[in-house]
Amino acid sequence: MVTSVNGLLKGWFYRDCYFRTSSKPFDLSDLGNRYVHLTNDAIQIAAEDYGKFENANKLSITDFQRYLDMNHEGKNVNFMRDLFPRMERLVTDTFRSCQKILDPNRNKNGFEIFGYDFMLDQDFNTFLIEVNTNPSLEICCPLLARIIPELLENSFRIAVDPLFQPHLLS
Numbered sequence: 624m625v626t627s628v629n630g631l632l633k634g635w636f637y638r639d640c641y642f643r644t645s646s647k648p649f650d651l652s653d654l655g656n657r658y659v660h661l662t663n664d665a666i667q668i669a670a671e672d673y674g675k676f677e678n679a680n681k682l683s684i685t686d687f688q689r690y691l692d693m694n695h696e697g698k699n700v701n702f703m704r705d706l707f708p709r710m711e712r713l714v715t716d717t718f719r720s721c722q723k724i725l726d727p728n729r730n731k732n733g734f735e736i737f738g739y740d741f742m743l744d745q746d747f748n749t750f751l752i753e754v755n756t757n758p759s760l761e762i763c764c765p766l767l768a769r770i771i772p773e774l775l776e777n778s779f780r781i782a783v784d785p786l787f788q789p790h791l792l793s
Contacts, residue, residue, distance in 0.1 A: 624736045624778050625718065630729035634718040635781055636711055637774050641766055642682040646670035664759070679764035700747055709749040710741055717754055736778055 624635040643662035647670070650659055658670040667673055667680050674680060682690070684702055691700050700706070717739075718725075726733070738758025742750045760775070762768045 624734055624781065625725055626734040626781060627726040627730045627732070629731055630726070632722055632726055634715065635778075636714060637777060638707075639770055639773070640684060640707075640710075641770060642687050643667070644677055644680045644682060646672035646675060646680060664761075664763070678766065681764050681766050683766050698747070706743065706747060706749055710739070713741070713749065713751045714739055717751070734778065734781070736774070 624637070626633050626635065643664065645659055645662055646667055647656060647659045650656070653659055657666055658672070661667070662680065664680070677686070688702050691698075691702065725735075735756065736758060738755035740752040740755070742752050744750070760771050762771055
């Protein structure tokens with residue numbers, strides 16, 4: 624989230640997230656199957672296997688860490704220690720790169736929530752796919768029923784309470 628208070632911009636980082644998964648197992652031999660390669664909800668929801676592996680094809684941080692521990696134990700990958708800081712750095716970099724155009728009129732009071740989509744490769748390199756200026760706030764599963772209201776509550780608290788400072792981007 625970015626706030627503008629008396630023309631001063633600040634970036635805030637919500638320290639929870641979810642992972643979108645595919646309805647079909649990954650398979651490079653079937654490049655035409657969009658249910659294998661695209662995790663976008665608008666596409667995945669039409670798959671006959673939508674939600675087969677995870678509720679609404681979503682994983683929490685805890686569930687993703689469990690997956691890492693079970694399937695990549697030799698690599699000793701910890702999401703919050705190893706991967707999340709990379710995502711946070713990318714978010715900070717994007718904020719810094721466009722801060723001059725985020726609030727050209729220097730609004731006295733305003734805020735905007737952004738949604739960031741990342742991809743991890745087989746070596747756990749982190750790639751920024753896109754930044755959404757109007758992220759979906761649809762609650763389609765219990766995980767999002769927890770995350771989205773908490774995100775919004777924190778966002779409104781930041782916007783109106785200058786003493787409430789959860790995680791400021793540096």
